Amino acid sequence: MKILTGNDLRTGAVIWWDGENWSLYVDNATDVGENGEEILAREEALRRVNVPYIIEAEATEDGIRPAHIKDRVRALGPTVRPDLTLQPKNPEALDWII
Amino acid sequence: MYAYDQYDQQMVDARVAEFRDQARRRLEGKLTEDQFKPLRLMNGLYLQLHAYMLRVAIPYGTLNSRQMTALGDIADKYDRGYGHFTTRQNLQYNWIKLEDAADILADLAKVEMHAIQTSGNCIRNISSDHFAGAAKDELIDPRPYAELLRQWSSFHPEFTYLPRKFKIAVIAAEKDRAAMRLHDIGIQIVEKDGEIGARFYVGGGMGRTPMIAPMIRDFVPLDQLITYSEACLRVYNRYGRRDNKYKARIKILVHELGAEEYTRQVEEEFAHMLDQGVEPPREELERIKPFFADPAFEDGPKTLDRTDPDFALWVKHNTHQHKHDSYVSAVISLKPVGGIPGDATGEQIRIMAQLAKQYSVDELRIMHTQNVVLPHVKIADLYAIWTALGAADLGAPNMDSIEDMIACPGLDYCALANARSIPLAQRISERFDASGKTEKLGELKLKISGCINACGHHHAGHIGILGVDRKGVENYQLSLGGSEAEDVSLAKITGPGFTEDGVIEAVEKVTDLYLNRREGEERFLDTYRRIGMTPFKEALYD
Numbered sequence: 001m002k003i004l005t006g007n008d009l010r011t012g013a014v015i016w017w018d019g020e021n022w023s024l025y026v027d028n029a030t031d032v033g034e035n036g037e038e039i040l041a042r043e044e045a046l047r048r049v050n051v052p053y054i055i056e057a058e059a060t061e062d063g064i065r066p067a068h069i070k071d072r073v074r075a076l077g078p079t080v081r082p083d084l085t086l087q088p089k090n091p092e093a094l095d096w097i098i
Numbered sequence: 099m100y101a102y103d104q105y106d107q108q109m110v111d112a113r114v115a116e117f118r119d120q121a122r123r124r125l126e127g128k129l130t131e132d133q134f135k136p137l138r139l140m141n142g143l144y145l146q147l148h149a150y151m152l153r154v155a156i157p158y159g160t161l162n163s164r165q166m167t168a169l170g171d172i173a174d175k176y177d178r179g180y181g182h183f184t185t186r187q188n189l190q191y192n193w194i195k196l197e198d199a200a201d202i203l204a205d206l207a208k209v210e211m212h213a214i215q216t217s218g219n220c221i222r223n224i225s226s227d228h229f230a231g232a233a234k235d236e237l238i239d240p241r242p243y244a245e246l247l248r249q250w251s252s253f254h255p256e257f258t259y260l261p262r263k264f265k266i267a268v269i270a271a272e273k274d275r276a277a278m279r280l281h282d283i284g285i286q287i288v289e290k291d292g293e294i295g296a297r298f299y300v301g302g303g304m305g306r307t308p309m310i311a312p313m314i315r316d317f318v319p320l321d322q323l324i325t326y327s328e329a330c331l332r333v334y335n336r337y338g339r340r341d342n343k344y345k346a347r348i349k350i351l352v353h354e355l356g357a358e359e360y361t362r363q364v365e366e367e368f369a370h371m372l373d374q375g376v377e378p379p380r381e382e383l384e385r386i387k388p389f390f391a392d393p394a395f396e397d398g399p400k401t402l403d404r405t406d407p408d409f410a411l412w413v414k415h416n417t418h419q420h421k422h423d424s425y426v427s428a429v430i431s432l433k434p435v436g437g438i439p440g441d442a443t444g445e446q447i448r449i450m451a452q453l454a455k456q457y458s459v460d461e462l463r464i465m466h467t468q469n470v471v472l473p474h475v476k477i478a479d480l481y482a483i484w485t486a487l488g489a490a491d492l493g494a495p496n497m498d499s500i501e502d503m504i505a506c507p508g509l510d511y512c513a514l515a516n517a518r519s520i521p522l523a524q525r526i527s528e529r530f531d532a533s534g535k536t537e538k539l540g541e542l543k544l545k546i547s548g549c550i551n552a553c554g555h556h557h558a559g560h561i562g563i564l565g566v567d568r569k570g571v572e573n574y575q576l577s578l579g580g581s582e583a584e585d586v587s588l589a590k591i592t593g594p595g596f597t598e599d600g601v602i603e604a605v606e607k608v609t610d611l612y613l614n615r616r617e618g619e620e621r622f623l624d625t626y627r628r629i630g631m632t633p634f635k636e637a638l639y640d
Contacts, residue, residue, distance in 0.1 A: 007149070009124075009125065009196065010125060010196055011149065011196070011197070012145060012146075012148070012149035012150040012194065013148070013149060014148060047127040050131055051145060069509065069571075070509060070515075073147060073509055073510060073518075074148065078148065079518060079521060080510050080521060080524065081510075084178055
């Protein structure tokens with residue numbers, strides 16, 4: 001599947017396109033098929049996202065998993081600071097990145 | 099240390115106001131990211147993996163307790179409670195919001211700090227010896243000259259859009275503690291026939307094409323320092339490869355022209371410039387010098403009670419000989435076992451500031467090895483300092499050991515990285531600490547980069563590790579034999595790369611081989627240079 005990601009303009013936070021809006025959670029990402037470029041152009045023009053791009057991902061039993069490790073780090077947070085990730089009370093969540 | 103005059107403060111305040119307006123326009127949608135990006139980068143604001151990152155300049159690594167306190171406060175107020183000290187003697191915040199950035203710059207300006215020219219293709223923060231003005235082995239304090247260069251290079255209209263970024267280091271000792279020859283320009287203050295002058299090395303650097311800077315002039319009179327620097331820059335600005343980002347650094351120009359031809363062109367330019375009034379008035383240097391005058395050192399005890407073995411170990415590793423025999427420079431390690439190299443919490447930053455105020459003439463230095471120095475500490479105060487550092491988890495006795503590694507932020511934070519650096523650093527420090535081998539290994543400089551840009555200085559590590567992306571999986575190349583000191587050399591790759599577990603095993607193997615083969619007081623690097631790469635390769639791959 002193809003999903004869209006970027007950073008929030010105001011906060012810089014990593015965000016994912018959920019079909020209508022931008023979410024902090026990769027599991028909310030939606031498959032944009034071949035419409036990615038069109039959505040990105042529109043959303044960037046609306047200043048709702050910063051430096052957006054299309055990535056490959058996989059829908060798994062555990063949720064949506066970006067294909068590249070860099071985007072998995074972006075999706076969850078730094079592996080060396082579990083307390084600063086989106087799942088601070090679940091350090092084992094970091095296994096998902098690797 | 100240097101204090102802003104009205105011009106410095108006006109420049110910085112004006113830049114804050116200008117950036118505030120630029121950020122506002124970006125947030126209101128009046129500027130596109132393409133328009134805004136070069137403006138934010140001019141103010142040290144990057145967009146990294148998780149958020150905006152702000153890089154704050156610490157000129158030649160020197161700051162006072164008020165400034166350090168402000169850095170800690172900003173970490174707590176605007177970031178997530180910590181900052182990261184870098185290999186350029188700067189500080190980075192990893193979790194900055196664009197809507198806060200102008201306020202942070204304003205807070206910095208209140209304590210005579212900024213983030214100007216910490217990014218972009220301009221002359222970056224001038225770096226220097228972290229023991230400058232304190233070390234017994236230096237000729238003079240190099241920082242007045244670094245400050246003069248800072249003033250010359252700040253907003254220099256001719257050098258704001260260079261072919262690529264440009265880094266200058268200034269030292270004044272034979273011992274190189276600033277990786278001087280791995281800079282675009284390395285300046286060593288030297289004495290010749292009773293006169294003080296500058297020796298110029300040009301065209302060094304790390305990155306994807308590491309090079310050691312050749313010496314192009316063994317002596318430039320100090321009243322021509324800026325003119326000669328400008329001649330070096332001008333030739334580069336004219337002929338540097340703007341067509342290819344990867345060949346745009348001055349090292350490529352010097353290499354392609356040859357040092358001799360580059361030097362000829364610089365000398366020609368220099369001769370042309372000498373009567374053009376480029377050099378700042380001598381009075382400006384004389385105005386700067388008193389800011390770096392020695393504090394009033396007091397005689398005191400010159401020896402220590404070392405009956406506490408932990409204290410004795412810290413003193414042995416983390417203090418450096420001072421020019422006054424009642425003082426030392428004390429190194430605060432930001433490398434606790436299993437910690438993140440260079441990270442310090444807001445509270446730790448304020449504690450270091452307080453210790454500087456109480457015990458070190460209100461001064462601190464940032465080391466390019468991502469530690470902090472209290473430069474002027476009375477020997478009599480060392481035990482109290484060590485006790486306070488220990489209570490703040492800042493007392494690791496590991497300077498220049500394998501646990502004192504440099505590691506770039508890597509794939510945990512950096513948008514350019516291909517692999518994580520920090521977890522390797524953590525695991526290696528834990529492993530060597532647990533096995534007790536760290537002390538046996540002695541001086542061993544391990545440097546880890548998460549990509550070819552080499553912010554972790556892996557080319558210059560006695561042991562270097564480079565993280566690469568191998569079909570979407572982290573892989574690590576091991577290299578041996580580098581040095582960024584006065585015995586500068588570039589490390590050589592051992593062979594095929596390793597997994598994360600594999601490279602840690604590999605570090606264990608090469609250090610075991612060293613312990614088996616070393617003679618006398620040889621460091622790892624000395625043994626490597628004596629026996630060569632072959633035995634290490636055999637230990638790793640056979």
